[in-house]
Amino acid sequence: MARDDNAVHRRTRWAWQKHNAALISVILFSVILISVLLAAPVNAWERLRDDAPERYTVEAGDTLWDIAARFLHAPWQWPELWRENPQIENPHRIYPGDKLTLRDCQGMPCIQLERGTHVVKLSPVVRTLPHREAIEPLPREAVEAFLRQHRIVDNAEALNTLAYVVAGDDQRLISGAGDRIYVRLTDQTRDESTMVRGEPMGLYRQGEPYVGADGDVLGxxxxxxGEAVLMRREGDIAQLEVRRAEFEVRNDDIVLPLELPFADDPFMPRAPRNQVSGSILAVPGGVRFIGRLQVVVVDLGTQDGLQPGHVLRVDQQGERVNDPRTQEVLQLPAEAAGALMIFKPYDHVSYALVVEASRVLAVGDRVRTPR
Structure with missing residues (x-):
């Protein structure tokens, strides 16, 4: 009988221990949850600049990056401020005259947008309202000219699938504006939609390959x-007229449809969802030192999850110093030096614009997902 009582006692004690453990787990979870909920608004408000305006009217010439930098220490966190705009179909499309008001949305900072309106003086004459252009995510002029001059193909195999110049008119070896050239189409470029009569085509010459740290060609x-337009075509041979030429047009130059700099909708500055890490691979044009609003190439692309509008932080390697006591060589920690915005990603590399630079940047500086 005593043995049965001991068994009952052990089962009762085990049940109480299990109950207490579960109770402690619930209490700890509640404490952690409450701490997170209490801390979240504080951390969110800490993202705001001390001098962030309570109300800002968008002006012509503003960019999304400029406006975001007025409110936030980290402008790429701008999308997190967009709340409470159900009346706006696309609140990211902002126009000069729009008013942005900083508000408290259930303990979290948010931006409310009020559309600006045109004031029109009434008169007997029919008036038309000027077309309003949405502000750009970054300076359009800083990248449009660049994209007309530069582009990337993935590898030599992809290069061999493109149409190319085979001859100049009257057996000319080099051609210029006003001259006619002959182009051979490949299996991939014979589709009539890739070369339409009267539409400008880009003329390109192969430049330097972009090589990664492992020696692989990334692009x-x-x-x-220059640029040319289609005059006529017979089979796989097309005749084009050169309309513009920065350099002489030669045999084997590449012919491609011109790229559109931007999609119809502006892209928002934001951090990539995944953690990425790479480096500044090159500066088109051979510039050694890099400052704000210059274009760079990074060794990350769509295969790494990058999209137009993604912002990357730039880190510069710390200096190497000698320990004054042991003479040991020490590597100082890396320092944040700026930020890049991706505007044209390819498979393995991307063009990016320097939007912030607290130091002079250089090829080899590391880039990564911002914190």
Missing amino acids: IELVSV
Whole structure:
């Protein structure tokens, strides 16, 4: 009988221990949850600049990056401020005259947008309202000219699938504006939709390959030499007239449809969802030192999850110093030096614009997902 009582006692004690453990787990979880909920608004408000305006009217010439930098220490966190705009179909499309008001949305900072309106003086004459252009995510002029001059193909195999110049008119070896050239189409470029009569085509010359740290070719740069339009075609031979030429047009130059700099909708500055890490691979044009609003090539692309609008932090390697006591060589920690915005990603490399630079940047500086 005593043995049965001991068994009952052990089962009762085990049940109480299990109950207490579960109770402690619930209490700990509740404490952690409450701490997170209490801390979240504080951390969110800490993202705001001390001098962030309570109300800002968008002006012509503003960019999304400029406006975001007025409110936030980290402008790429701008999308997190967009709340409470159900009346706006696309609140990211902002126009001059729009008013942005900083508000408290259930303990979290948010931006409310009020559309600006045109004031029109009434008169007997029919008036038309000027078309309003949405502000750009970054300076359009800083990248449009660049994209007319540069583009990238993935590798030599892809290069061999493109149409190319085979001859100049009257057996000319080099051609210029006003001259006619003959182009051979490949299996991939014979589709009539890729070369339409009267539409401008880009003329490009193969530049330097972009090589990664492991020696693999990540992409091949194409440099613009001019533009031409289709005059006629027979089979796989097309005749084009050169309309513009920065350099002489030669045999074997590449012919491609011109790229559109931007999609219809502006892209928002934001951090990539995944953690990425790479480096500045090159500066088109051979510039050694890099400052704000210069274009760079990074060794990350769509295969790494990058999209237009993604912002990457730039880190510069710390200096190497000698320990004054042991004379040991020490590597100082890396320092944040700026930020890049991706505007044209390819498979393995991307063009990016320097939007912040607290130091002079250089090829080899590391880039990564911002914190």
